[in-house]
Amino acid sequence: MRILFLPYHGYGHIHPQLAVASMLRTHGHEVFMAGTTFFQGYVTQQGFSYTPLQSVPFGMNFEDWVNQTKKKRWVYFASLKDRITDGLYVHREKELRAVLDAVRPDVIVLDGTQATDFIVLYPLLKQRGIRVAVLHAMLPTHVLPGRPPVNSDVFPSDEEGCEDALWKLEEKQTKKQERQKFKYAGFDDVYILSRRMKKNRVPEKYWSSLRSLLNFSIDCIPQYIIAPRAFDFPDFKNQPYHHYLGFLVGTKMTSSNSREFAEALPRLLERKQREQRKLLYCAFGTLEGDQKKLITLFLNKLIAIVKQTPHLLIVSTKQKNELTSPLPDNVYVFDFVQQTLLLQHTDLFISHGGFNSVSESIQAEVPMLLYPVHDAFDPRGNSTRVVYHGMGLRGDVQEPEAEVLEKISELLGNPLYKQCLRKMNEANEACTAERFIAAFQPVLVD
Template identity: 35%
Template structure:
């Protein structure tokens, strides 16, 4: 008899895939687990040990028509995009492909990333008919606005009522600006209109929609939601429904050094010697840098390197696509080691300080390793600014300003984070709290997921 199957319908990005891997590993004991998403990530997911169902389509209602036509080289570009929005091309293609997925995989449960909430509108007509259970996965803090709570992309702290109001207004204006631009450009057919049209045509019950403002997609409710972080890392006083479940910060085992690159293994041995001699390893990872942020990110890295001059530290930098811009200039610097990527969990096992862009997965991994943080957010649309506030609010480290902080500011932040014992103490306290979240609790949530009706 075949085992029940769970399908993770993931948004395109490692930051959305990686936190689902520990869950899939737990589920694999009793379920057949398959990830489904854009074909680009197939090799990455398979190399991580999981099955993958590649999709050729993208979610509808997220403003992706222009990007799809650019990739497919359809001209005239504007006219194709205009027609696609009015005739619902992305929905039609998505519905056809997801129906094929259901026929091929016959899932018992689908766990959908909240960033592609429009897929629920595609799947809803099939879920009850086929008896498929459904849940929503939040790889990041939930993005829908909640009265009195700082948005995920703001620097406002809890208790700052005026700052929170301004932040809410800013998010709403950003959303309205995007939608009005689409209305003007596409003769009234903005993303919100596309989504509302499909809600009507697919007869989706209104009780599934919360009505809360969200920058992309549609805010859902009355569906079991798995929030992939400990509740204690979020802000206090956030209301949760019985169908919202904090899963904690479950992790896979760290990548063994033997599985990493030969150069990393050599550098790791040298770093261990430096640490034994009394130096501190500072690890800096800036995540994926978009072209519009590359300039000030490079300037920040230069100031960071200058800030450790003559200090008893060694700096390990994971710079992704920016690594080649620095590798030659700092090749002879015996205190600075530059990589495009490193096994982060392994580095955190011996680092004394983590300088991060503020991705929630990196923050969770730093907590699990007991390493204080300096957070320098890059992205202002998504969650890093709000994550930086979470780190500072809970006393897990400091937040900085990537654009404005001087060499002296960065050096001061490093010194403070390394010498003030409160940061490590609070990290360790939260670490103990996080470890109270167990795989069995997660499995209990999975068993609660139901067919949406």
Template identity: 30%
Template sequence: MQTALFLFPALMGHLNPTIKLAKHYATEGFSVYYGGTPELVGFTQKHGFQFHAMNSISFALGLEDLLHEDKKEKWLESLVDRHTNKLYNHRKKDIEDLIKVINPDLIFLDEFNYSDFILLYPFLEKRKLVILQTKFPMYYHPNVPPLNTYAFPNSDAEKLWKTYFRKYIWRYFLNDLKFFGKGDLSILRQKFKEQKIPQKFQINTQKVFNPTFNNVEEWFLIPQELDFPEQQLLPWQKYVGPMVMTDRQENLEANYLNFIKKKETYQNSKLLYCSLGTVLKSHLTHRKVNINTFFKAMIDIAFENPSLYFVITLEKSMRSGLKTKSENIIFLDYAPQIDILSKADVFLTHAGPGSVFESIIQATPMLLFPLNDKWDQNGTAARVVYHGLGKKADLADSKQSIEQAIFELLNNKSYQQKAQTLSTLLLEKYSNENYLKDFFSTELLVQ
């Protein structure tokens, strides 16, 4: 029996899009494993996959500080780790053990674990490796702006790229200075050279976010139909499509079901679903915004508009001081997102790709609140707006501005019509049972 391995971090936004892919390989007779830290156990058990525990994290990602958060001399500890290759050696041993135990035929490597390619390279002579991207293409293109910006094709794209690369070079210079020549990119280049990897696979830094490698098969788990038409992929890249599991099992709790039932008893009522992602706290560290002000605006809008029913997901630790004023709004720790989106009239979202694709599949227009410019939410929001599927807003917008945007999405039928058209197209193209089989049977993975 052949074995497929998904080497991934414990990030649900990265894991969820792989479920459909993993299940496909399982039906094709593969034994499917996920490799990663113990936090992945629950995910793999829930979906019936096997798990290989790893005690290390990928090197050259600037993660050393995470290992020393509770230490007074965090910088010194990280400096020693980098100059003694501690993180690299630990990861190298973990990768060697993983290959020995699982012996995978096919390896899917998450973009966040990109540096593992250097450690996996010696084992790839008889194995195939694919880097999986859950974001839109992020490589330099003169007419397509960087993915971390809310901008459109040809709208000063070249200028935005120059600004990004200037900051990029400065950031890595400071990183090298901070660690006496052992910055992330310097370590990556050093290990690439030490492993004697051919220049065919040279490190590619002409992109936003993490570097990657040329001529390594790379799949984007997104639909080409939602990208900018001007976007062009490199020869070793391809769009796979939105890996949305519309039939996944979700826990429909009684309070949620009762709320939906109550909403349905009122004629002409509208359902609004608000979820700002599973890592909201992390994103907010980059912004000086009072999140309570935003959610208080939601509470006030609900109170002033009895026909609007709000379902909001927000963990209890972040709900301090938030008290609802009416019965047409509910806060949940967990929301069955696919079920809600199938009923919602508008989705208020942080513009994470997974949430955006699920919204489109359910033909739900979006009000987008990108949380920071360090990731891809601005670029994803720009594509949604470009295709007429929603509007962009900001967490710091006034209650009146947000309310106006909500009613624009509810009353202007073009948003729902365009969402429905794209939903139909994507479902017809990517939900075909033979789609994945046909896709993979005609593709030759790059060695």
């Protein structure tokens, strides 16, 4: 089979797609990818054909960003025009059609975050007999009875909290839609999607009726989730076409930006062993706006805490110039680290709770101290599951030093966290490549 992957932009989405693509290639299928130009070099470095795209998914409020990137003089009016004329859709449809003409895929694997591409592709899928599947680089964004929203820090046993979280999600989305309607004279994201669904004659059964973090999520199509079922909450009935694949081992970063870290790591590990110290690793992923200020304050607080302990601390951040200077001799800061490698030697991982980081920490059996700062998507829900399964603790970036230190001491001193991580890994071991291929087989068979 010829299989085309359409990943969402971001390494957290690219890595799972590459892991699945590698398994399919191992089983004899031809694999292709198409996405933003930024990832072309990285993907081709892994040995896959990659078509760079200039367009972005439609119906996801990208109009302002696109027109700012194009340096349009009147961004608002350019965005309004795009919404009225379906400008982003037209550009997307043209590029995706060209990719299909060039690749001639039998199967398309869509990233669940950009599910609106299904609307674009639907007429072409029917016309050319192409099958489609959805890959989720995080837990599903829709809400099922018994499972709180994935951006919530509520546990499923808290029925009142679950109801409140769902109400807040509905209120937030309703207000967002109302603002867009007012700003764009009725041409909000939901209207744009509905209009194109009708024009493309996409059956309504494919538009999920469940509340979701996204404007559009798909029903009635095979969907694959990059986690073992054991990581999610128990006691809810999953959709019959959802398959849990387990924590797939992602590809290794080979960027030259890792040279400084690669040269320093042997010395750090030698010091760790010689002085019998614990190694703490801290990384917060990609930060935006006010998050940068919050995390910079937290990192400086963490450095002050570690300075008073015998532990070693490695921080990965591009905000190095905003950190305490000079750094204590037990603190090391890098713009970039090879995370999967470093976790093999880490005693505690301090993170925002991104799905990639959580899954890699579980695989390395490293207890986690999570400080979610991203409210839009999954970090809060990921942190809730980590705490629920006894694999780590969660905190608030603004909590006092004493509380941070207390959590660090608990995670380093209590062996139960390691035991729970080992138990989760044992559940993950059942998620083999053969099991994935068996689950994916219906997509490959006419």
